[in-house]
Amino acid sequence: MKKTIVLVDDHTLIAKALEGIIDHFADFEVIYCAENGQDLIDKFAVNRRIPEIILLDISMPVMDGFETALWLTENHPEIKVMALSMQDDDQSVIRMIKNGAKGYLLKNSHPKDLENALSELVKEGFYYPDWASKIIFSNAKGQTKSIKGTKISEREKEFLSYAATELSYKEIAIEMGCSPRTVESYRDALCEKFDLKTRVGLAIFAIKNGFAET
Incomplete structure (x- = not known):
């Protein structure tokens, strides 16, 4: 059975193009699209199907990707959220991850990279390409948990x-x-x-x- 996906993006043409690409993947299907976070919440409220994965844009009106990721983490933690954006700056990556996103991919990625990212997200529970991982690790400086007094076998x-x-x-x-x-x-x-x-x-x-x- 295919894994269900909802696209949240205010650019209708981009969302429809992504839907067409994903629907050619063997293991995934888009069940509907939403224009922003509030539109997604409204669709959930009228008993639209709850997806297993949400591909989430960041820059959107009404309710952006940061707010939406946080809302999903608090209300639907079972959904795997992957940011799909043109924003590749440190602040956006770190903030999306802190708000619960389990993956991050750029919109200019090749369709095969998107399919691989979705597969890894399902298999491992997360997906971050090398460039995003470097941002995560470099921004972790100064945030190390203290290990003093704690025994590690x-x-x-x-x-x-x-x-x-x-x-x-x-x-x-x-x-x-x-x-x-x-x-x-x-x-x-x-x-x-x-x-x-x-x-x-x-x-x-x-x-x-x-x-x-x-």
């Missing part, structure tokens, strides 16, 4: 060395010679110890504390 340190890689949790388990459930227990323990919420947060923590390399 050798196996947790080993897990952190893989956290900033592209390996899935299943692949990390193979590298560590343990079960995926054990890897998840390392992840959950570290997230609880250092108040981390996402794999991106884990990756930043690992790099800034010297457990992983950039």
Whole structure:
């Protein structure tokens, strides 16, 4: 069954073009479009289908992408939000991620890159291209969680060395010679110890504390 997508973009021609592109993907389908965040909320209210993924523009009238991402995080955390924008500045990337976006892609990306990004978003729960990852890591400077007085086991340190890689949790388990459930227990323990919420947060923590390399 195809993963359902809603496009939120105030440029109708762009939204329709994207819809046509995505509907040729084997595993994804666009079920409807919205012109801005408020239009999306209104459509949810009249029992439109709740999608699994939302591709969200940033610059929109009435309710922009930043506000919309935050609203979705607070009201529909099960939806995976990916920013799809022309804005590639540090502030926009960091703010969208802080507001709950699990991915970021530029509108001038090739259709195959979009399909790959959507697949990674479903598989891993997040997708950030290299340029966006560099912004995330560089802006994490000064935001490192303190590890003083908090015990980290050798196996947790080993897990952190893989956290900033592209390996899935299943692949990390193979590298560590343990079960995926054990890897998840390392992840959950570290997230609880250092108040981390996402794999991106884990990756930043690992790099800034010297457990992983950039």
